[in-house]
Amino acid sequence: MGLKRKDILGLQEMSPDEIETILETALSFKEILTRKVKKVPTLRGRSIITLFFEPSTRTRTSFEMAGKIMSADVSSIAMANSSVVKGECLKDTILTLQAMKPDLFIVRHQASGAPHFIAGMVKESVINAGDGMHEHPSQGLLDMLTIIEKKGRLDGLTVAIVGDILHSRVARSNMWGLTKMGAKVRFVGPETLIPSEAKNLPVEVYTNVEEGIKGADVVNVLRIQRERMTGGLLPSTREYSRLFGITKERLKLAKDNAIFMHPGPMNRGVEIMPDVADSDISMVTEQVTNGVAVRMAMLYHLLGGTEDAVVA
Amino acid sequence: MTEQISQVMDADDIRRALTRIAHEIIEKNRGAEKLGIVxxxxxxxxxAERLAKIISQIEGVRVPVGVLDISLYRDDYMTRQPKVGKTDIPFEVTGRTIVLVEEVIYTGRxxxxxxxxxMxxxxxxxxxxAVLVDRGHRELPIRPDYVGKNLPTSRKEKVDVQLAEMQGEDRVFIVKKKDP
Incomplete structure (x- = not known):
């Protein structure tokens, strides 16, 4: 059974069934990554354009690998080298690329909602690879896959998301996905880095890291996004590190078999201490592997099958 | 639309067919040393599990078994999206004689x-x-090496294989769709 949608723009608008379908598919795709010949012919002849208006290594590479393993043709456009620097607007960029007849766009943009704007103007599928402070659905899905693999379920678990929640689309996608699947989500961070709308969201807010981690099954630590801080939110990264940095000692407050996750890139010594990052309970590299599998599943479900008529 | 169902194999028929196929596999390959059942x-x-077990009992060697999901290789992905199953082949394929096992062969796709x-x-x-049932209507130049039962059918009919592991009982039915 396929997804009955044209685009994947966020986990907020997806149903638990859809999320489960993608995760199940991704789980079975992981086996392909262990083969000697890491290629299946499924998406042969389909073309994908990745359009990144913001720097990214892991997400873009992960989508590219996912597409290539599925035999799709992937073209990547880094905006620094594109005609955007010559003053072309988003709409014209998309119209130009659309005229080259791709089947799917993967878009990252610094403005929340940019992928939605594109999805509304093209008939091709669009995947949001991160838009502003809004959503990053593939990261949310790969985090959920990592938790399911280690914990066997999502339902009833407590997930503490620690750090710069305010600027984090990862936190938002995790929150929507996890709560839909029956997990409890905590936002943990200094008050200046917790969004003011958090009181209307299905989360518990903690401004004390010890309390926030206590009893959690999963501790998902976010990067301190210095490039998004326009000043005044944090006195210094050193102070943040002292008050909120995840140390081995602090992690002991979580459940005995708790796992640690981080979407990367990690700032070692700031939000995460190296001994935690390198420990057995760190899922960081597993998350990266799962990212490829999840993105393969997303492409698979968006690009195939028309038997169940697609409604946008 | 009503359906007419008739049983064409029972548990004993299936058991005998698999036993015969196991013997044929051993005979054709002069043993079971280099075999893998998928x-x-x-x-x-x-x-595949059952065939491997029977062969092991006859020959006294353990035959490795795997399972192969083919949904990513189908030629009809553009028209339908199959639910993806699991692939788990816990042995090296290279150099082995692989016996593919399917319950029914139809178009050959x-x-x-x-x-x-x-590959x-x-x-x-x-x-x-090896197939339990060959129902004809091939669309590709493919022919099974081992057949449990040849079952001439029309394209309007469906062959329903039920297995103890999944449906609780071993049976094969032909389901005929009849216009009212």
Missing amino acids: GVWRKGAPL TVRSAMDAL DMGRPAAIQL
Whole structure:
């Protein structure tokens, strides 16, 4: 059974069934990554354009690998080298690329909602690879896959998301996905880095890291996004590190078999201490592997099958 | 639309057919040393397990078993999206004679996909095909090496294989759709 949608723009608008379908598919795709010949012919002849208006290594590479393993043709456009620097607007960029007849766009943009704007103007599928402070659905899905693999379920678990929640689309996608699947989500961070709308969201807010981690099954630590801080939110990264940095000692407050996750890139010594990052309970590299599998599943479900008529 | 159902194999028939196929596999390959049995997900999987068990009992060697999901290799992905199953082949395919196991062969397209999938895992010494039921209507130049039962059917009919591992009982039915 396929997804009955044209685009994947966020986990907020997806149903638990859809999320489960993608995760199940991704789980079975992981086996392909262990083969000697890491290629299946499924998406042969389909073309994908990745359009990144913001720097990214892991997400873009992960989508590219996912597409290539599925035999799709992937073209990547880094905006620094594109005609955007010559003053072309988003709409014209998309119209130009659309005229080259791709089947799917993967878009990252610094403005929340940019992928939605594109999805509304093209008939091709669009995947949001991160838009502003809004959503990053593939990261949310790969985090959920990592938790399911280690914990066997999502339902009833407590997930503490620690750090710069305010600027984090990862936190938002995790929150929507996890709560839909029956997990409890905590936002943990200094008050200046917790969004003011958090009181209307299905989360518990903690401004004390010890309390926030206590009893959690999963501790998902976010990067301190210095490039998004326009000043005044944090006195210094050193102070943040002292008050909120995840140390081995602090992690002991979580459940005995708790796992640690981080979407990367990690700032070692700031939000995460190296001994935690390198420990057995760190899922960081597993998350990266799962990212490829999840993105393969997303492409698979968006690009195939028309038997169940697609409604946008 | 009503359906007319008639049973064409019972548990004993299936058991005997599998036993005969096991003997034929051993005879043709002069033993079971270099064999690997691979069931096509989903109903081929339990049949592969059973064949491997029977062969092991006859020959006294353990025959490795795997399961192959072919949904990513189908030629109809653009029209329908199959639910993806599981692939788990816990042995080296290269150099082995692989016996593919499927419950029913019809157009032959599944077997074509399965051969492609298998080739991506390595280079088997040979691929052979065992099916419980051959219902005819091939669309590709593919012919099974081992057949449990030849069952002439019309394209309007459906062959329903039920297995103890999945449906609780071993049975094969022909389901005829009749216009009211």
